[in-house]
Every structure is written in C-alpha cells, then in structure tokens.
Amino acid sequence: MTTISALRLMVAAIFIVITTAFLRLLYILPISSTLRHGRTIKHLKTKLSHMVVVLGSGGHTAEMMSLLRDIDPRRYAHRTYIVSSGDSFSAGKAAEIERIIQSKHVQSFSAPTKAGEAHSMTGTWDLVIVPRARKIHQPLYTTPFSSLWCLIGCLQALHATSKASRTTPYEYPDVVITNGPATAVMVILAATILKLFAVAPAQKMKIIYVESWARVKTLSLSGKVLLWTGICDKFLVQWESLAKKINGTGTRRKVEWKGFLVE
Numbered sequence: 001m002t003t004i005s006a007l008r009l010m011v012a013a014i015f016i017v018i019t020t021a022f023l024r025l026l027y028i029l030p031i032s033s034t035l036r037h038g039r040t041i042k043h044l045k046t047k048l049s050h051m052v053v054v055l056g057s058g059g060h061t062a063e064m065m066s067l068l069r070d071i072d073p074r075r076y077a078h079r080t081y082i083v084s085s086g087d088s089f090s091a092g093k094a095a096e097i098e099r100i101i102q103s104k105h106v107q108s109f110s111a112p113t114k115a116g117e118a119h120s121m122t123g124t125w126d127l128v129i130v131p132r133a134r135k136i137h138q139p140l141y142t143t144p145f146s147s148l149w150c151l152i153g154c155l156q157a158l159h160a161t162s163k164a165s166r167t168t169p170y171e172y173p174d175v176v177i178t179n180g181p182a183t184a185v186m187v188i189l190a191a192t193i194l195k196l197f198a199v200a201p202a203q204k205m206k207i208i209y210v211e212s213w214a215r216v217k218t219l220s221l222s223g224k225v226l227l228w229t230g231i232c233d234k235f236l237v238q239w240e241s242l243a244k245k246i247n248g249t250g251t252r253r254k255v256e257w258k259g260f261l262v263e
Contacts, residue, residue: 048123049174050078050165052158052205053097055090056181063179063213065097066262073101077123078166080173082157084132084150084183094127124166128157133182150183154190162200172204179210180222192231206233211255213238213262219246227254236261 053068055061073079079101081094099112102122118124130153134143162172176191178184188207194200209232211223216239219227226232227246235255237243243257 047174048077048168049075050080050161050168050171051076052080052082052161052173052176052187054176054178054181054184054187055081055083055087055094056179056183057084057087057090059212059214060179060181061090061093063210063262065093065100067177067179067210068097069100071101073105073122078173079123079125080128080161081125082128082130082154082183082187084181085129086132086135091127091129094125098125118166126164128161130154130157130183130186133186147182147186150186151190154183154187155193158187158190158194158205159199172200174204175206175208177208177210180212180220182222184209185222185225188226188231207231208234209236210261211235211237211242213260215239216242217245218242238262 051071053064055064071079079098081090081097083090083094095112095115102112102119103109106119106121113119113122113124115126116124131146131150133147133150135146138146158172165171165173172194176187178187188209191200191205191207195202195205209223209226211219215223215237219237219242223235227235237246237255237257238260240257243253243255246255247253
C-alpha cells in the first residue's frame with residue numbers, strides 16, 4: 001500500500017513538473033511574449049540597448065560584417081561579440097566591425113576603442129569566447145558532448161554578460177543576432193533556457209536570425225532547427241523564392257523576406 005502511494009506521489013510530482021515546464025515554455029515563446037508585453041523588436045529602437053552578436057567563421061563572419069555596417073552605436077550602446085575558441089579570424093574581425101561602426105559616428109576618427117573601453121559617442125564593446133560546438137572533421141558521435149560543453153559555456157557567458165552590461169547594470173542583453181554558425185544554436189538555446197527557468201526576464205534576449213545569403217533553395221541545418229523550434233523572434237531569409245516556399249499559402253508567415261541584407 002505504501003509502495004502504491006509513493007508511486008502515485010512520484011507520478012503526480014512528475015506530471016506537475018512537466019506541466020509547469022510546458023506552461024513556462026509557452027509563456028516565453030515569441031508569439032506569447034509579444035502579445036503579453038505588447039513589445040516587438042521595434043521597442044529596442046526607443047532605448048539604449050545591449051546587443052549580442054554571434055560570429056561564426058569564414059563566410060558567416062563576412063556576412064555579419066555586412067549586416068552590422070549601419071548599426072547605430074548610440075542606440076546599441078553595448079555590443080558583445082561571441083566567438084568560438086580557436087577562431088582567431090572572427091576574434092580579429094570583431095575589432096574590424098567596431099572600426100567600421102565607430103568610424104561613421106566619431107569625428108576625427110583615428111582608431112576604434114579596445115574591448116572593454118567606453119566612449120561617449122559609441123558606447124562600449126567586448127569579446128566573449130565560448131567552447132566550439134563542433135570542430136571541422138570532428139566525428140559525429142562526439143558532437144553531442146562538445147555541443148553540451150558549448151551550451152554550458154554559452155550559459156555562463158550570457159550570465160556573465162548581464163553583470164557587465166553598460167546600458168543597464170545587471171540586466172541581460174536586449175537582443176541576440178546571428179546568421180547561423182553551429183555555436184549560434186547553442187547561444188540561442190542557452191538564452192531560451194535562462195528565460196525558461198526565470199533566470200532572465202522573458203522580454204530580454206530577443207532572437208534575430210538571418211539566414212545566409214548562400215541559402216537560396218533550402219535552409220541551413222541551423223535554420224531548420226531554429227525554425228522548427230519556433231524560438232526566434234525574427235527569422236529572416238534573403239531570397240524571396242525561399243520565403244514563399246517556406247511560408248506557403250498560409251496566413252501566418254514563418255519567415256520574413258526584406259531583400260538582400262548583405263553586400
């Protein structure tokens with residue numbers, strides 16, 4: 001009799017935990033969050049914001065440089081770049097992105113500020129390194145372990161970033177923008193987990209995903225995973241034919257097309 005009662009109690013507890021987690025997940029999903037708070041990405045244009053940018057390697061970073069060329073540092077006063085360990089190329093490009101951004105808004109521009117330095121006109125920027133989700137030619141059977149290690153690193157990085165915020169101290173970033181490297185999925189998943197467990201507010205870390213210009217007919221693996229989960233606040237593709245193919249004839253748009261976003 002005692003065994004049966006204990007079993008029922010355990011089943012009831014599991015049911016409560018699963019139900020609570022499911023309701024919390026619905027609470028933080030983009031559609032629910034927008035309806036509840038009455039906010040969209042446009043809200044970020046009215047306040048000083050903290051932006052997190054995930055840099056991939058090679059083509060991903062080159063496209064991100066083009067995407068960020070017109071960012072206003074007076075609005076996005078704190079910019080955090082996340083790169084994978086061992087990716088010295090992207091780490092160097094973060095400084096180059098800052099040179100492009102700052103040179104457009106500082107008179108008598110000579111050199112960009114260094115990571116961690118503050119400027120009255122262009123705010124501040126920093127660089128965060130996380131474990132790589134998957135190395136080139138890494139065996140597939142080891143990928144889950146490296147991805148888990150990357151996820152843990154991303155959780156720590158986002159939490160640390162909130163403490164270092166220069167826009168509003170001890171607040172999580174306002175927006176996360178990425179264009180698809182494997183590490184980006186881990187960063188987005190980490191942001192979702194932090195909101196799921198109420199460590200970060202549901203209205204923080206809005207996710208903007210921009211599919212690569214090279215994806216003409218199909219989404220990348222990262223894009224497919226993120227579209228399926230529905231955790232992105234904005235999902236942009238750069239080819240109208242791809243947008244029509246994904247959205248179909250339904251009234252609800254799964255992705256958005258605003259023309260070519262890179263040059």
